[in-house]
Amino acid sequence: MTAPADDRPAPGGESEPHFTEKKHSPGQTPGGQRDKFGNSFYMRDRAWHPPALTPLYKTSVARSPQRAPLSFATTISEETSPVFGNDVLGPLDNDLIHNFAKDGAGAIGPRIVVYGRVVDEANRPVPNTLIEVWQANAGGRYRHKKEGYLAPLDPNFGGCGRCITDENGWYEFRTVQPGPYPWPNGPNDWRPAHIHFSIFGHAFAQRLISQLYFEGDPMIWQCPIVGTIPTPEAIETLVAKLDMGATIPMDARAYRFDIVLRGKRQTLFENRMEGL
Amino acid sequence: MIRDVTRLKETPSQTAGPYVHIGCTPNFCDIGGVYPHDLGSKLITGDVTGERITIKGTVFDGTGTPLKDALIEIWQADSAGLYNSVNETRGTADANFTGWGRSPGDMDTGEFTFETVKPGAVPFRDGRMMAPHVTFWIVARGINLGLHTRMYFEDEAEANAADPILSKIEHQNRVPTLMARREEDGVYRFDIHLQGADETIFFDV
Numbered sequence A: 001m002t003a004p005a006d007d008r009p010a011p012g013g014e015s016e017p018h019f020t021e022k023k024h025s026p027g028q029t030p031g032g033q034r035d036k037f038g039n040s041f042y043m044r045d046r047a048w049h050p051p052a053l054t055p056l057y058k059t060s061v062a063r064s065p066q067r068a069p070l071s072f073a074t075t076i077s078e079e080t081s082p083v084f085g086n087d088v089l090g091p092l093d094n095d096l097i098h099n100f101a102k103d104g105a106g107a108i109g110p111r112i113v114v115y116g117r118v119v120d121e122a123n124r125p126v127p128n129t130l131i132e133v134w135q136a137n138a139g140g141r142y143r144h145k146k147e148g149y150l151a152p153l154d155p156n157f158g159g160c161g162r163c164i165t166d167e168n169g170w171y172e173f174r175t176v177q178p179g180p181y182p183w184p185n186g187p188n189d190w191r192p193a194h195i196h197f198s199i200f201g202h203a204f205a206q207r208l209i210s211q212l213y214f215e216g217d218p219m220i221w222q223c224p225i226v227g228t229i230p231t232p233e234a235i236e237t238l239v240a241k242l243d244m245g246a247t248i249p250m251d252a253r254a255y256r257f258d259i260v261l262r263g264k265r266q267t268l269f270e271n272r273m274e275g276l
Numbered sequence B: 001m002i003r004d005v006t007r008l009k010e011t012p013s014q015t016a017g018p019y020v021h022i023g024c025t026p027n028f029c030d031i032g033g034v035y036p037h038d039l040g041s042k043l044i045t046g047d048v049t050g051e052r053i054t055i056k057g058t059v060f061d062g063t064g065t066p067l068k069d070a071l072i073e074i075w076q077a078d079s080a081g082l083y084n085s086v087n088e089t090r091g092t093a094d095a096n097f098t099g100w101g102r103s104p105g106d107m108d109t110g111e112f113t114f115e116t117v118k119p120g121a122v123p124f125r126d127g128r129m130m131a132p133h134v135t136f137w138i139v140a141r142g143i144n145l146g147l148h149t150r151m152y153f154e155d156e157a158e159a160n161a162a163d164p165i166l167s168k169i170e171h172q173n174r175v176p177t178l179m180a181r182r183e184e185d186g187v188y189r190f191d192i193h194l195q196g197a198d199e200t201i202f203f204d205v
């Protein structure tokens, strides 16, 4: 038997899938793997994302892996993922003001539209991908039995919604702006108003959960969970911008929130969309 | 010639928080009437081909306490080794098998359960076969970036020994953390340890 292929250098001088525990300096994006078997996804820049252990966010202390993760180039197991068609969506799935409301009522709070575009790191749109969102009500209260905040539940607000990006990667949903809320961490920690996002992309490597914050909120810069992100530049990408141009007059203000998922390397000779 | 186009930065991750179930499995946490059912609750949607198995497990923190607020997702090939995905180019996967499952864990114990089929082998980048495996993705309060790992099958010793990824792991004494144990007929246990002597090998992939 010949030596395993991954003991040889690949064409182009790049090594085959590597298994080292690489350190990356902040701000640098590690390159995607390219070999004769095709392009894998760009490696995640772990200096850009929050590290696992962030002691000021106390829950991370016992829940953060302590050993270095095993790095390797994506395989078909990470380059595929489930697909959801518009048939999974109900007519009110993208309307949190009404999807839990009774008898034609609506949720209480500042009415907003959240919209934006999902693209990959190469700025290619990510069409037909499922986005799930969840949030507290306008008073900062979640509809959950483990939640004990003083603020009352809104009988007409459930707090979940979902939508699917269109062929150009655009998405949109309607909701009420959530309130900030206190949480048990330090003696007086508060979450800024935020909406949780879950995004699938078209490959399990792209699977991502994050949070949207609102432009101008001074609480953003005091939050230990926001503070798990190493740089202000990265935090700024989670701040949705008020977009008066997209406002629905006499109805709802609009916030724009664009999302970037991992992408694959492109070459000059690539005339077709590969992988996505 | 390679052009590495100017790249955007990926949206940074944030923890799923304590209420991920509201968004991802609302029916599980008593938010009824919004969605007809929770996505991912069934991998098998019809008369599926292959060996039916049940995967059970618990996610433990560094103190040995089970997580009860996690969301666990799995992604796997069908019994023939094909993924039910638009990016699957080698053939067409079993139409009665989605390949994707999602569990909020048991309300009281945190134990997750997936009714699925044993996956077939799928190829590595160079065409060698990878041993049958199930990809796991774990998010929860206190986890800042979703954790990727794989579950392999303890009773596939020969395929595991030839697996291009397993065989490359420097600390071979940690490979058992990726192995599901056959408990009884058709039931495999795969516990996940976030920390400690048995810390699961997580993947940067």
Ligand SMILES: [Fe+2]
Pocket (backbone or CB within 6 Å): A135, A136, A191, A194, A196, B017, B019
């Ligand atoms: Fe939250």
